[in-house]
Amino acid sequence: MARFNALPRETAELTLHTCCRSHAWARRVAAHRPYPNLDALLAAADEAAYDLAPADITEALMGEKQSLPPSPAGYPAAALTALVAAHSAYETRFGHPFVICLDDIAPGEALDHLLAGLRTRLGHDPLHERELAAEELRRLARGRLARLTRRETGRETGINSPYVPV
Numbered sequence: 001m002a003r004f005n006a007l008p009r010e011t012a013e014l015t016l017h018t019c020c021r022s023h024a025w026a027r028r029v030a031a032h033r034p035y036p037n038l039d040a041l042l043a044a045a046d047e048a049a050y051d052l053a054p055a056d057i058t059e060a061l062m063g064e065k066q067s068l069p070p071s072p073a074g075y076p077a078a079a080l081t082a083l084v085a086a087h088s089a090y091e092t093r094f095g096h097p098f099v100i101c102l103d104d105i106a107p108g109e110a111l112d113h114l115l116a117g118l119r120t121r122l123g124h125d126p127l128h129e130r131e132l133a134a135e136e137l138r139r140l141a142r143g144r145l146a147r148l149t150r151r152e153t154g155r156e157t158g159i160n161s162p163y164v165p166v
Helices: 002-006 009-017 023-031 038-050 054-063 077-094 107-122 126-153
Strands: none
Touching: 009 023, 023 038, 023 054, 038 126, 054 126, 077 107, 077 126
């Protein structure tokens, strides 16, 4: 936490922007440094996420747009085809990429959870789905921040969490 707190403002904002792709969120979290511990940082990150304006949420959602790797974790081609089709339908319906935090999901269950989430959320009305997407962004940011601070202290053992940004 000490290294993060000591970063120049611009560097801290760039670092935070990798956790939540809203410039307003990154500026706000960086501005409230120093943080005494991870819990304080996560609380500030949550508060900043809850206060995002609609345009900031849109910016963060659009920043999550990524292409799928050719064959993550050896999943069958049919499952990946279904995933791409569901994601395309979601983006067409809601105007932004589908985001879901899978930090608490075992890697072998991630694709099933992702597909189930897409199927369920495709049935939501746009306002409800926007609220869910904003909550998933908040959860993603929390996990990324936790991993970022663990890497800083050398306690991170994996490269990333099992979540699948789509």
